Amino acid sequence: MKGAAGSADLVPDLVAALLEGSGEGIVLCDADGVVTLANAAAARLVPGVEPCLPAPAPLDSVPSAPEGRTVIHGGRAIRIRAKAVSGGRLAWYLTDLSAARRTEFLLEAGRRLSASLNPHRCARAATELGAEFLSDMAIVLLPPTSRRRMEWVRAVSGRYGPEEGALPAAAAAEVPGLTDALAGLRHGVAGQQDPGGAPDWLLPEGFGPAGHLLVLPLPGNGVPAGAIALARRAGRPPFDDDDQMMARDLATRAGAAISAASLFREQSTINAILTGDLLPPELPEIEGMRVAGRLRASQQAGAIGGDFYDVYLPDAAPDSGIVERPPLVILGDVCGKGARAAVLAGQVRHSLRTLLLLESRPDRLLELLNRSLLASPSPNSFVTMILAALRTAPGDHVLVDLAVAGHPAPLVLRRDGTVEEVAVRGSILGALKKISLWPVTLDLAPGEVCLLYSDGITEAFGGPSGREMFGEERLREALATCAGMPVEALVERLEQLSTEWLGGGPGGGGQQDDRALLAVRAGTGRTETS
Amino acid sequence: MQDTPPLQVESLTPEPGAARLVMTGELDYTTAQDASAEVAKTLAEGVDVLEFDLAGLNFIDSSGMAVVMNAYSDAEERGTAFRIVALTPYLRHLIEVVALDDVLDLPG
Amino acid sequence: MSQDLEAATGRYLDLIGRADEYGAVDLVLGLIDEGVPAEDVLLRIVAPGQRRVGELWASNEWSVAREHGATAVSERVVAAVSGRVRPTATRGRVAVACADGEYHALPTRIMAEVLRLRGWHVDFLGASVPGPHLITHLHQTGPEVVALGCTLPTRLPRAHATIAACQAVGIPVLAGGAGFGVDGRFARLLGADAWAPTADAAADRLAAGLPSFPAAHDGHGDAAVHFGGEEYAYLTRHRADLLARVMDTLKEAYAPMGGYSARQLEHTAEDLGYIADFLIAALYVHDAALFTDFVTWTCQVLAARKVPAESVVLGLRVFHDVLTDCPHARALLNEGVAAARTCCADQRTETSV
Structure with a gap:
């Protein structure tokens, strides 16, 4: 304890200890400019400051401004402030700006990096x-x-x-x-x-x-x-x-x-890349109809579910051996969540792409997919899905060949605003050696819509009570209010209604399962609006 | 907040050679594994009949349905009879949607 | 030219009102081919047309279905403009997203397109972007700034969480949209680094430069606002129970409700849900005007549907009576009742004149 020790008779021990512990340098000079006290911080900042010796530079000229001045001394930036005390003595306070800057740097570096x-x-x-x-x-x-x-x-x-x-x-x-x-x-x-x-x-x-x-x-x-x-x-x-x-x-x-x-x-x-197989594709233009889709993944990280949809256009250059067929849309749901579900959905989509080179009948495609899923070594390879082959017909009609495997049946919005559930069903894939399918063909007049959806839409729990299921009835009612809407607006509105049902207030946001919607509207929109 | 586990599985013996699993609560992604383990244990005991009582399920998702379908096919493979002795209307609806109502032995 | 544009806006509204997508797209692309800048097309035809759609719905001249159809057509028009005019990106990268729960994507989409036209590399993430999705995107792409759109003030609590999350990963946030208040006061309150009332103002603000790292909010200073508070937390958690109680009380207080169909009851519950949501949002940001503005607007919307403002007074009073332990919420509800009464008086004057 340089300096302060020499003045021990002047200062009580406690005050000396306080001064010594200060991070700020403190120096006391008598009226003649001779140092009577200097704490450790002062000695470090201005080497050569010692009791009984005259105060060295930069403590030899009193700053005029009361807030002091900043000097560079020994490679450091030091702010020096002087204050007159009793008996013509002078107290010096020295602040190491480099240290303050270093602290600020450490804080900022931590925060930003x-x-x-x-x-x-x-x-x-x-x-x-x-x-x-x-x-x-x-x-x-x-x-x-x-x-x-x-x-x-x-x-x-x-x-x-x-x-x-x-x-x-x-x-x-x-x-x-x-x-x-x-x-x-x-x-x-x-x-x-x-x-x-x-x-x-x-x-x-x-x-x-x-x-x-x-x-x-x-x-x-x-x-x-x-x-x-x-x-x-x-x-x-x-x-x-x-x-x-x-x-x-x-x-x-x-x-x-x-x-x-x-x-x-x-x-x-x-x-x-893994979950990319669940991402919906850009929907292409298909002549004679409009197709729109929405897919919203669960919000829980790692719990992305297995809803997916896809469109398979006919092979552009029909070659020998490749079957001719109309465009096909599918919507499905694989069992489970996360990367495992993504991998299974990817397998289904790629298998189907391959099968479509050789087979075009929706029910046959589902039977083949079922066999390949049964042969899959991974557990719980269960898939529900809808296949819809889209054929244009005279008068801007669209004929939809539907096959359903364990999936909620599609809904149809007729021109007069009525909504029907299509009478089509079939067994889930990956569970039974022999599946049962009851495919149908649906006739859509211009402006009529066939809606495929996943159970995440109808099984959204929420509503004013927070406990009620959105349900098929509400979905039908909502669809009925969409008569005449462009098909993009229709899927968006249905998705929004289902989400608001889940919503439960501004801070909330109930548990969200995956939700998928895909709608096909007969006609291109130009003809039937006029 | 929740004192009871989300899924409870109770094993009963309604008659000799038969086992009944009574499931109560939520059979979903988070609980399916426990339920499957219970099914595997019961089948390994070599029963003639495996029964599910699902009337106490207030939630089931696709992973839960997978438990039911796996139980059906595992039982069939072992030559064990499988039937569902009780279920909720919602569950019956789900079984109809996946078109397993023709295959599964359901209460009338 | 400006008169031409005005006439075009009228034609545009007519076309989207008939959901005539091709007509609207042809009109807008035709203007661009004639040399009208794409930004003017978006800001002086599409945006005002869409504002008018909202007004027409509010005044009950257009149905919900027609409003949705028109909006969908405007979405396609904006997409067509972005397909036709593709400037090369000369500026940095910007992520544009709607707040979580925000479904009115069009204003934010227009902002995204204007930024693209001004040379920014824009990633438009769409309507209602959940926080984790946005943050993952930010880590993956490292944009210079997030432009966050919010049209409804009921989304403010979630927008606040999103703003804080973006800033925590070191990316400043520009807030835009009516949800942040006509004067942007909620954007400042929630700590956004900048605010812009319109798409072109947002582009100007970004061009002027935002701090490359958001300022630290220590949350302990004098200016620190305690968001929400106990009543906010209580109402958010018990929203469903509260609405059930309000419905029951309302049924007792208002005899005609006994004869409501299931559908009418559901609509009533929905309307009461909006009251709850605006009340919750107003509690969150401690702003009475947020709530009274909503009440006044609701009275006008209902008046257009021949529903008297008295029904709003009745609904607010039931909330007031049910929320016995929430003094702040009750004070807000009293102010709401006063605002609704003013509307009642206005309606009487209108009918007597």
Whole structure:
């Protein structure tokens, strides 16, 4: 306890201990400018301040402003404030602005780098932190991709928004130390490099020559996550020990964030490919009719259910051996949830695509699918579905050949606004060796609609009481109010009604199962409106 | 909030050689595995008749239906008779939708 | 030109009112071919036409089915415009989404198209985007900003959760749509980084630049608002029970309800549900005007259907009497009753004149 110990007779022990523990530097001088007391923080910030000696610079001239002044002393920014105390003595208070800045940096780095799971956003945050706290320019280079290009993100202090771009990976060799940094190796003393050797592309236009350059690897999960380069303009102070420590800290945190984000991206890509088999296709234009569909997946993560629909247009170039057939739409529901359901739905859709090259009768297709599901080694390969082959007929009519396997029967909206349930049923697929099917053919006059739906629509629990099922009756009533609507509006309205039934208020949002709707309307809309 | 488990399965012996599983609560994605395990255990005991009492189910989804269908086919494979002795109107409706009412032995 | 556009807006309304998709698409693409900027077509024909559709429904001149048909046609028109005019993206990436539970997608869709026309790389995620879907998308694509649309203030609690979630993953949020208040006060309250009243204002605001990282909300400062509170939580949790109690009380208080069909009862329950939802939203943001504006609007909509504003007064009073332990909700309901009474007085003046 330098200084304070010598004045122990003047200050009670407790006060001495308090002063010693302060993070702010405190110095007391007598009327002649000789130090009588200096605590540990003061001794650290201004080496050479000692009791019985005259106060050294910068404590030798009293600042005029009451809030003090900021000086650079020994490589640190220090705010110095003086206050007259009794007997002509002077108290000095010293605040280490570098430390405050470091704390602020740590807080900001934690907040910004932990937020995103997107590699680019993380790289962006790292450059902004670098340009805000450490340098005039910060650039992050991500590891080269397979196409031999590396992406970069660059931020400049005081300029809005980082810039992004890509470069040939070979360009890394032009920046001293960068090739090593991208390989995870730090090069030179603490990563300091000769700024004169930097190529033009490293610095933004109009930046001016760099005076100091720091190039550091971004450590990742065993493999480097990229590199960061920090530059200060010529004439600015060099990166001191504290700066270098902060730069290393930034590189470590940015590397961890970018590599975690890259891992997430890889896994979510795999997930997206898997569940992609449940995504509805873009519905094509089919001559003589309009088709619209809606699919809404369950909100619970990992519980994406197995509703799906698809459209199979006839083979564009009918070749020998490929059967001729009309367009086919299907809507189905596989048992279970998540990736397993997605895989099963994918199998069903692809099996059907193959079977359609050789078979066109909906009931035969379902029998074949049933056999292939029974042979499937995975458990619970149960599927319910509707097949609807769509044939145009004279007078803008559409004939729908329907086969249903264990699925709720479609509804039909007639021209006069009445709604019928189609008398068609059949066994679920994947459960029985011999399935029973009762297919029918439906005749739709222009403007009439055939609606296929999944049980998620009718089995939505909610309503004013929160406990009631939406039910088939409500669905029929809702469909009856849709007479004359374009088919897109119709499916949207039905989906909305079912969701609002689930809704249960502004904060709520009841348990949501998957819901799928697919509607076919005879005629193209132009003829029957006039 | 919930004191009772979502699905309870009770095993009864209505007559020698027969086993009746009484299911109460929710038979769905989250409980189907427990129910299947109970069915497998009962069939492994080598009963002649497997009965389901499903009147106490207040919810069933496609995974729950899978339990019923697997029980039917596993029993058939072993030569065990399978029947449903009690069920809710909603469940009967579901069985009709998947067109298993012709195949399954349902109460009249 | 401006007169031409006005005439075109009239023709457009006529076409969508007949659900004439081809006619509407031809009209709009024809204007674009004549050199009318696509943005003008969207903002001066489609958007005003769609606002008019809402008014026509409110005044009972158009049925729900006709309104839906017209909206569906406008959706197709916007899609056709985006197919015809495809500028290359010169600016950054923006994710545009409707708040969870928000089904009025068209205004937000128009905003997405205007941003695309101004050179942004836009991902339009559609109506009612659940929070987890949006956040997953943000992690996957890393846009510079999320533009969040909300037309109905009843979606504010969920919009608030979405705003906070976007900001937590480091992406600033631009809020837009009538749901955030005509003056954007709810956007500010819920901590959105920016607000814009219209699609072109949103584009201007984005061009001016948003902070690349949202500001920290510490939630402990003097300005911190305590969202919701006990009554909000109570009503949200017990909404269904509350509505059941209100229905029962209303049946006793209002004899004609005894003769209602099941369907009429369901419609009544639905209307009472809206009252509950607006009450809950007003409690969430502590804003009485949110509730009284809704009451006034409801009175006007009902008046157009020959239902007197007295029925609204009756409904609000039943809520008031049932919610014995909710002083804030009761205060809001009293203000609602006052607003409905004003409507009653207006209606009497109208009928006597």
